[in-house]
Amino acid sequence: GNSxxxxxxxxxxxxxxxxxxxxxxxxxxYPSLFWYVQYPGEGLQLLLKATKADDKGSNKGFEAxxxxxxxxxxxxxxxxxxxxxxxxxCAHDNTDKLIFGTGTRLQVFP
Amino acid sequence: DTGVSxxxxxxxxxxxxxxxxxxxxxxxxxxxYWYRQTLGQGPEFLTYFQNEAxxxxxRLLSDRFSAERPKGSFSTLEIQRTEQGDSAMxxxxxxxxxxxxxxQYFGPGTRLTVT
Numbered sequence: 001g002n003s004x005x006x007x008x009x010x011x012x013x014x015x016x017x018x019x020x021x022x023x024x025x026x027x028x029x030y031p032s033l034f035w036y037v038q039y040p041g042e043g044l045q046l047l048l049k050a051t052k053a054d055d056k057g058s059n060k061g062f063e064a065x066x067x068x069x070x071x072x073x074x075x076x077x078x079x080x081x082x083x084x085x086x087x088x089x090c091a092h093d094n095t096d097k098l099i100f101g102t103g104t105r106l107q108v109f110p
Numbered sequence: 111d112t113g114v115s116x117x118x119x120x121x122x123x124x125x126x127x128x129x130x131x132x133x134x135x136x137x138x139x140x141x142x143y144w145y146r147q148t149l150g151q152g153p154e155f156l157t158y159f160q161n162e163a164x165x166x167x168x169r170l171l172s173d174r175f176s177a178e179r180p181k182g183s184f185s186t187l188e189i190q191r192t193e194q195g196d197s198a199m200x201x202x203x204x205x206x207x208x209x210x211x212x213x214q215y216f217g218p219g220t221r222l223t224v225t
Contacts, residue, residue: 004152032210043114044153044201044216051210089152093209096166097143100152 002027002094006101009087013080013108021075021104023064023090031092033057033066033073036100038087047075047088080108114217116202122223123192130188131220135204142185143214144177145201146170153201159185192224 007022025033035047035057048057053068062077073090085108090101115134123129135142140161145153156175157167161182171177174192179185189196199221203214 034209036216043218044203046213049213091152096141096208097155097158098145098153098209098214099155102150102152 002031002092002099004090004092004099004101006088006090006104009103009105011104011106013106015082015108015110016079017108019075019077019080019084019106021088021090021106023073023075023101025071025073025090025092025099027071027092027094027099030068031094033064034091034093034098035062035064035073035075036089036091038089038103040086044089080106082108082110084108114202114204114215116200116217116220118220119218120221120223122225125192125194125224127192128188128190129192129222130186131200131202131222133185133187133202133204133217135184135202136215139204139206139215140182141205141207141212141214142179143203143205144185144187145203147199147201147219148197156187189222192222194224197222197224 003026032051034049037047048059050057050066056065087103091098117132143158144156147153159179174190177187199219201219202217205214206212
């Protein structure tokens with residue numbers, strides 16, 4: 001069936017470290033892929049998306065590339081900040097709805 | 111526009127009681143979604159509306175759940191005869207169209223606790 005698998009957290013990093021959060025998906029057809037972020041006390045926000053193979057989504061220094069051959073959409077950032085501490089959700093669309101992963105908590109310490 | 115709003119933000123109820131949640135989407139958004147999020151999990155799709163028409167319901171939406179969007183604006187989600195397993199965060203989202211093209215904007219959620 002349709003699903004999203006993310007690496008378990010929490011991911012704990014020092015400020016300015018490199019971040020990777022792995023995400024793989026199972027879907028029929030060619031879904032669009034998304035990363036959503038949930039900051040403490042706030043609602044889910046779209047961070048970035050990619051709609052077709054080899055597309056790269058980017059926002060706020062975060063990037064993710066749609067890899068059809070490996071069914072992956074890993075999230076990366078070259079230098080994290082304390083303000084990036086949040087829960088990150090990978091998702092794909094299935095017909096008219098979103099299918100989310102379980103989320104990965106990122107904690108960045110100064 | 112102030113974004114998607116949900117009311118109440120928190121609800122504590124006793125098992126067996128009925129509860130109703132409200133969602134006000136962003137103006138002009140014709141799609142409205144309901145998701146449920148339990149602790150440590152991602153949001154799970156429940157149902158969605160295109161204007162006032164309910165177009166899809168998840169198998170998660172048992173007969174005790176009903177959602178309406180009577181005039182294609184705000185929506186309500188009612189849970190009858192609540193059970194402890196209904197305890198979760200209920201999220202509402204709205205958009206201008208399908209997810210691959212239009213962003214879904216999420217509300218802050220209603221946290222339900224069934225005692």
